[in-house]
Amino acid sequence: xxxxxVFGIPIIFVVLGVFGWLAWPSEEEQIxxxxxxxxxxxxxxxxxxxxxxxxxxxxxxxxxxxxxxxSIRSKARIAGEHTNQRLAQLYGRxxxxxxxxxxxxxxxxxxxxxxxxxxxxxxxYAGWTGKGGNVVRENAHxxxxxxxxxxxxxxxxxxxxxx
Numbered sequence: 001x002x003x004x005x006v007f008g009i010p011i012i013f014v015v016l017g018v019f020g021w022l023a024w025p026s027e028e029e030q031i032x033x034x035x036x037x038x039x040x041x042x043x044x045x046x047x048x049x050x051x052x053x054x055x056x057x058x059x060x061x062x063x064x065x066x067x068x069x070x071s072i073r074s075k076a077r078i079a080g081e082h083t084n085q086r087l088a089q090l091y092g093r094x095x096x097x098x099x100x101x102x103x104x105x106x107x108x109x110x111x112x113x114x115x116x117x118x119x120x121x122x123x124x125y126a127g128w129t130g131k132g133g134n135v136v137r138e139n140a141h142x143x144x145x146x147x148x149x150x151x152x153x154x155x156x157x158x159x160x161x162x163x
Contacts, residue, residue, distance in 0.1 A: 042103035061088035063154040
């Protein structure tokens with residue numbers, strides 16, 4: 001075997017490793033992508049099919065840690081401690097009862113970022129149109145805790161703050 005091959009193979013692996021490391025998103029980029037995905041998954045257009053409604057519930061569940069705590073200013077059923085499965089079921093019922101849903105996550109600000117826990121300040125804008133035409137619009141400044149679960153960031157707590 002030639003010396004070029006013996007020395008060339010490790011160099012190729014090192015170069016590929018460096019490129020892979022540089023292309024890997026940072027923790028902050030991963031968290032920003034999670035909020036973007038939450039907005040996308042939690043939103044529904046009027047032309048969404050029943051099949052897409054069913055499929056998106058699983059995607060919704062995957063955005064949350066196994067145990068989730070949500071504190072909000074109203075007495076909505078979503079408030080309290082839930083498993084991510086239970087939260088996805090509540091979301092699925094709301095999605096079926098709606099004609100249109102919109103969730104925007106804006107003004108993301110990192111408060112703290114550790115190896116397994118991150119805290120962000122987020123402004124949520126939510127809109128919901130029921131099948132009967134009733135419309136609900138809300139916005140809330142929130143404190144969101146995220147936990148690392150099996151290497152992926154997941155929402156573990158949402159505290160809606162007073163304006």
